[in-house]
Amino acid sequence: MIFRPDEELPKTTFGKFRTFQKCPPYFSYKYAPSxxxxxxxxxxxxxxxxxxxxxxxxxxxxxxxxxxxxNSKLIGVEAPTLYTGGFTFRDLNKxxxxxxxxxxxxxxxxxxxxxxxxxxxxxxxxCMFITMAGMNSDGALQETQSPFNPISFxxxxxxxxxxxxxxxxxxxxxxxxxxxxxxxxxxxQKLAEQTRLGIPVTVATDPRxxxxxxxxxxxxxxxxxxWCSTLGLAATGxxxxxxxxxxxxxxxxxxxxxxxxxxxxxxxxxxxxWGRINGTFGEDAALAARMTKAYILGFQGDSISHKxxxxxxxxxxxxxxxxxxxxxxxxPGKQRYTGNNFAYHLIPxxxxxxxxxxxxVMPYYGIPVAQTSEDVGFGYNKDIITGLLRNKYHFDxxxxxxxxxxxxxxxxxxxxxPASAHGVEKLNQLQRVAKIINAGCDMLGxxxxxxxxxxxxxxxxxxxxxxxxxxxxILREKFKLGLFDDPYITESxxxxxxxxxxxxKGIEAQQKSLxxxxxxxxxxxxxxxxxxxxxxxNEQEVSGYKSQITDLQNADVCILKINTPKNAVxxxxxxxxxxxxxxxxxxxxxxxxxxxIIRSKPTIVVVNLQRPAVIPAxxxxxxxxxxxxxxxxxxxxxxxxxxxxxxGHLPFELPSSMEAVLQQKEDLxxxxxxxxxxxxxxxxxxxx
Numbered sequence: 001m002i003f004r005p006d007e008e009l010p011k012t013t014f015g016k017f018r019t020f021q022k023c024p025p026y027f028s029y030k031y032a033p034s035x036x037x038x039x040x041x042x043x044x045x046x047x048x049x050x051x052x053x054x055x056x057x058x059x060x061x062x063x064x065x066x067x068x069x070x071n072s073k074l075i076g077v078e079a080p081t082l083y084t085g086g087f088t089f090r091d092l093n094k095x096x097x098x099x100x101x102x103x104x105x106x107x108x109x110x111x112x113x114x115x116x117x118x119x120x121x122x123x124x125x126x127c128m129f130i131t132m133a134g135m136n137s138d139g140a141l142q143e144t145q146s147p148f149n150p151i152s153f154x155x156x157x158x159x160x161x162x163x164x165x166x167x168x169x170x171x172x173x174x175x176x177x178x179x180x181x182x183x184x185x186x187x188x189q190k191l192a193e194q195t196r197l198g199i200p201v202t203v204a205t206d207p208r209x210x211x212x213x214x215x216x217x218x219x220x221x222x223x224x225x226x227w228c229s230t231l232g233l234a235a236t237g238x239x240x241x242x243x244x245x246x247x248x249x250x251x252x253x254x255x256x257x258x259x260x261x262x263x264x265x266x267x268x269x270x271x272x273x274w275g276r277i278n279g280t281f282g283e284d285a286a287l288a289a290r291m292t293k294a295y296i297l298g299f300q301g302d303s304i305s306h307k308x309x310x311x312x313x314x315x316x317x318x319x320x321x322x323x324x325x326x327x328x329x330x331x332p333g334k335q336r337y338t339g340n341n342f343a344y345h346l347i348p349x350x351x352x353x354x355x356x357x358x359x360x361v362m363p364y365y366g367i368p369v370a371q372t373s374e375d376v377g378f379g380y381n382k383d384i385i386t387g388l389l390r391n392k393y394h395f396d397x398x399x400x401x402x403x404x405x406x407x408x409x410x411x412x413x414x415x416x417x418p419a420s421a422h423g424v425e426k427l428n429q430l431q432r433v434a435k436i437i438n439a440g441c442d443m444l445g446x447x448x449x450x451x452x453x454x455x456x457x458x459x460x461x462x463x464x465x466x467x468x469x470x471x472x473x474i475l476r477e478k479f480k481l482g483l484f485d486d487p488y489i490t491e492s493x494x495x496x497x498x499x500x501x502x503x504x505k506g507i508e509a510q511q512k513s514l515x516x517x518x519x520x521x522x523x524x525x526x527x528x529x530x531x532x533x534x535x536x537x538n539e540q541e542v543s544g545y546k547s548q549i550t551d552l553q554n555a556d557v558c559i560l561k562i563n564t565p566k567n568a569v570x571x572x573x574x575x576x577x578x579x580x581x582x583x584x585x586x587x588x589x590x591x592x593x594x595x596x597i598i599r600s601k602p603t604i605v606v607v608n609l610q611r612p613a614v615i616p617a618x619x620x621x622x623x624x625x626x627x628x629x630x631x632x633x634x635x636x637x638x639x640x641x642x643x644x645x646x647x648g649h650l651p652f653e654l655p656s657s658m659e660a661v662l663q664q665k666e667d668l669x670x671x672x673x674x675x676x677x678x679x680x681x682x683x684x685x686x687x688x
Contacts, residue, residue, distance in 0.1 A: 060145045064157060068143040071159035076194045092198030092484070093118065104485045111484075112475045116468060118197060121457055124464075124471045125450035126166030128443050130204065130400065133158055133170035139183025141191065154411055156448060162191045162201065165450050168478075169443070171204040171262065175221040178256060178494040185257030189487045199475075200483040204260035204312070207279070209249055209506075210630060218279070224252050225502040230265065231609065232513030232629030234281040234651035235682075239294040241509055246298015248502045250309045255493040259481050260310045262362070264295045266348035267318055269612075269652050270341075271666040273325020275579040278610040280320070282651025283669040284679060285347035292352030304359060306482030312400060313353040315364030317384055318345025321667035327579045328365035329404075330572075333377060333422030335366040339665035342371050349393070359477055360398040361389065362445070365405070365420040376423030379405050380432075385440035398473050403446025406432045409575070417575040434461050442470035510631035514639050516646035516683040517654075518625040523602065525642025525685060526557060535597060536561035536606075541633035545641075558601040559640060561633070562594060562618075564610045585614040585658050598622055606636055612652050614661065616676055642685065649682035 079090045082098055087105070089098050100106050100114035116124075134142035134155040141158040142149065151174065161167045170188070175181065185203060192201045209227045210218030218229075225248060227233070233242050253261065268288055269277040281288040296311045304310060321341075323334040353361070363378035363385060372383035379385075379401035389395050402420065406429055409417040421432055433452045436444060456462045478484060496502075516524070526532070532548050533555035542548065549555055567582040586594065597603065598621045605622040607613055609629060619625055627650060628636060639646060653675040655661045660672040670679045 057147060060153070064144040064152075068157055068159055071157070071163045074159075074163040074195075075191070076196060078190070079193050079198050090193075090198070090485070092193070093196065094198075101484065104482075108476065108479055111479050112472055115197065115199075115475055116472060119471070121454055121464060121467070122450065123166050123197065123199070124467050125453035125457075127168060127199070127471050127474045128453060128467070129165070129167050129447050129450055130169035130171060130202075130443055131156075131161070131167075131403075131446050131448045133161055133172055133188070135172065135174055135176070135180065135184040137176045137180060139176070139180030139187070141184065141187050154409070154416070158188055158191060161448060162188065163195065165448055166195065167448060167450065168192055168199045169202045169204065169260075169474075171206070171260075173206075173219055175208070175219060175223075178223055178497055179491055181256045182489055182491050182494060186488050189257075192487075200478060200487040202259050202478060202481070202483065203257050204262055205253070205258045206262045208253075209245075210278075223497050224249075225497075225499070225506040226510070226632060227506045228510045228513040229610070229630040230279050230281060231269075231277070231651050232631065232648075233295075233509065234287060234291050235515055235627075235629055235648040236509060236512040237287070237649060238512060239290050241505075241512065242291050242294040243298040244505055245509060246295050248298075248499075248505060250299045250307075251496050252502070253309045254307070255489065255496050257487075257489045258309060259483065260312060260360070261299055262312050262314070264292055264311065264313060265315065265319075266292045266313050266353055267315055267364075268320040268345055268348065268669065270320045270345075270669050271322050271325050272584060272612040272652065272655060272661055272664075272672075273581060274320060274322045275325075275327050275581045275611070276319070277612070277652070281348070282679075283320075283653070284651070285344055285669070286351070287651065288348040289350070289352035292348045293356040296353060296356035296358050300357070300359060303357070304477070304480040306485070308481060310359035310477060310481065312360035312362050312398075313349070313358040314362035315402065316349060316361050316378065316389060317342075317363075317368070318348075319364035319366060320345060322366065323369075323666065325581055325666075327581060328377075328422065329417060329420055329575070329579070331418070331422070333366050333420060335368050335666070337369065337371060337667045339668035339671070341665075341667040342368065344669070345667065354393055354395065358397065360400055361395060362400050362402055363389075363441070365402050365422060367422050374423070376435075377405070377420065379441060380421075380424050380435050380439055382439040390440055396473065398443060398477060399441045400443035401436060401441050401445045405436065406444065406447050406449065409446075415573055417573055430456060430461075437462055437466065437470070442473050507632075507635060510635045511639070511644050512647050513629045514631060514636065514646050515627035515648035515650055515681075516624070516639075516685075517627055517650075517677050517681065518619060518622065519683055519685075520623045523557075523623045524604065524640060526604075526640055528641060530556045532556065533558045533601065534561075535559070537633045537637075542637055544634065545637055552597070552600060555601055558597060558603040559606065559637070560594070560597055560603055560622075561606040561608070561628075561636070563608045564613045565590070580611065583614075583658055584611055584655065584661060586618075591617060594618060595621055604640060606640075612654050614655050614658055614676075616656055619676060645685040646683065649680045650677055651679070653677065653679045 079092045082089045082091050089102050092102050101111045134151050142152050143157045145152045188201050207218045208221040265279040267280050269280045269283040281291040299309045299311050301308050321335045323336045365377050367375050367377050405420050408415050408419050434456050457464050533552045534548050565586045566580050602623045604624040606626045606628050609627050653670045654677040655672040656674050656676045664672045
């Protein structure tokens with residue numbers, strides 16, 4: 001028997017379910033036309049959206065292609081090679097003779113003077129900016145915007161920066177492959193060679209030897225040797241090892257054309273909530289000074305040469321004392337010194353960066369509240385840049401602001417990050433640039449505004465003599481690095497990236513960085529016959545451990561790896577949401593879930609410390625506790641199974657509670673009440 005969908009069902013065994021005896025009206029065939037209409041209009045709507053997106057992307061592509069075509073008209077000829085006295089020279093200004101600035105036999109200052117005299121105001125202004133530049137996955141210059149290269153939507157084309165804006169400093173966030181990076185580097189240098197004076201590009205990078213989960217602190221580059229975090233280097237306490245790291249990183253950077261490292265961070269981790277602690281050497285000024293000095297000497301050598309990678313040490317005069325642990329990329333951007341400890345944060349510069357002759361310095365975003373004659377951010381602060389850095393410490397290298405002090409970072413009208421114009425929010429763009437230059441800075445990071453400098457000089461707001469003093473410093477470093485003589489690299493140099501010795505040294509650093517905090521009843525090292533359940537580990541990195549099982553119930557021991565609690569503040573801006581700020585403790589549910597595992601079996605907890613975690617309950621319930629600073633998981637298990645003994649010491653204290661954190665002062669080191677583990681703590685297997 002067949003029933004219509006809206007027909008009464010016969011009273012059968014379903015009788016007691018009277019409410020289901022009639023199908024709901026929305027199943028009725030008489031509603032089919034409405035459903036068809038709904039589907040039709042839904043399809044039209046979705047098609048319209050898709051077409052709209054395609055049209056928008058097409059518009060973006062063709063607009064960027066039009067800009068690239070316009071820029072191509074600015075391309076000049078390649079620099080001819082001239083021969084004299086058994087030497088070859090690059091005729092960078094293409095005038096058929098060897099100018100002093102083209103002659104590597106000439107004195108440094110003579111070369112700088114000669115080039116400076118030949119430069120136009122526009123070319124000088126272009127030297128004073130550095131910002132991010134993109135590349136295509138094959139290493140071709142990024143000239144058009146494409147969904148296949150998402151970063152292209154937020155970056156100007158290479159030709160716009162080099163040809164139209166006459167800039168010759170860039171940094172890159174990408175790492176497609178060594179071969180692609182070599183191709184891109186040579187392509188952008190060729191573009192620079194074809195400008196009027198052929199001034200080469202200085203390519204910079206943020207640190208690249210860290211882990212992939214540290215945005216803002218490290219760019220994951222899988223083909224570099226693998227090292228622990230900067231905190232881990234501090235945990236080793238080994239300055240020779242840190243200098244070796246700098247030397248190895250220098251060689252790997254040189255292979256890809258990087259000549260400027262936007263590191264190290266000489267900031268002190270005195271405010272444990274700050275989201276950038278992972279890039280520091282911890283909270284002790286003396287330790288940070290030793291590490292900073294060794295790091296810079298590894299990269300630069302005893303003096304700058306064609307074999308050096310220059311360091312831009314940051315962030316003067318110390319970015320650690322952040323108000324409530326907030327990040328100064330964003331408002332309010334204030335640093336608090338309630339412990340009256342401003343001078344303490346200068347020690348890593350006084351005893352580390354300056355004795356190592358750091359080539360460049362980056363001031364931070366924050367306002368050093370009540371420490372100078374006006375409450376403005378470091379990059380705008382003349383008392384800090386000219387009064388302290390230039391006059392007191394006699395620093396005559398390049399001072400470059402942190403990224404984005406002047407302009408909002410936007411994408412399609414959406415603000416990703418506001419300008420970090422702390423204390424000068426009411427100034428317009430021209431006034432901000434003028435204040436930064438008048439404060440004593442030479443370069444503006446994350447900006448591409450040479451036209452603003454030109455306007456300021458032509459209006460008489462800033463003298464060209466003042467511009468010349470900055471450009472002189474900038475050119476001097478390019479000459480020291482040998483960029484004018486030969487900026488190109490070859491693919492053969494990337495073989496250094498496969499160095500067994502480099503990889504071995506990185507493993508040594510990882511091993512030395514691990515800190516044993518607790519070892520009840522000497523449970524560690526574990527016997528090899530123990531059945532071990534692993535939780536939180538990378539399966540590929542621990543696949544060689546045969547004693548692991550997949551069933552917690554049948555395990556002898558559990559090894560649980562956890563990360564520092566993540567409590568990113570729901571920020572107003574997109575970029576703000578990637579910073580790990582706020583509480584250092586797990587929430588109740590997270591902690592309860594972890595404790596359930598820990599209480600089920602004898603448990604060894606490994607905690608990756610990117611900030612000082614608050615874990616008193618986890619510490620109390622675990623049989624052993626290991627502090628990890630981004631070592632590979634197989635290295636961690638090697639420690640646990642006794643293949644080597646722990647040597648590391650905490651580079652900061654671990655607080656016993658969030659209450660203790662809230663009661664401490666932002667600018668004082670190791671001042672939380674009754675810390676769970678103090679600064680410098682660390683056990684070893686040979687200390688029973």
